[in-house]
């Protein structure tokens with residue numbers, strides 16, 4: 266956590282309540298840029314995949330983790346529509 270490039274930027278990595286799709290795209294695009302410069306990205310991504318985390322971790326959105334086979338425990342929204 267000490268080496269995390271997202272330190273102090275939590276608002277970019279987790280959605281607000283009732284976040285609109287366009288706002289989510291913009292927020293996640295900015296988060297992705299932060300992750301691209303992070304020295305612990307691989308470790309972060311592995312952790313999020315193993316723990317079935319929500320939010321944006323290791324350069325990956327929860328939708329991308331879900332699509333890669335690391336299923337969310339309780340899929341909602343886009344994940345629920347694509348689950349099956």
Ligand code: SF4
Pocket residue numbers: 268269270271272278299300301303304305306307309310321322323324
């Ligand atoms: S890779 Fe993980 S620790 Fe690094 S900026 Fe992204 S979310 Fe934060």
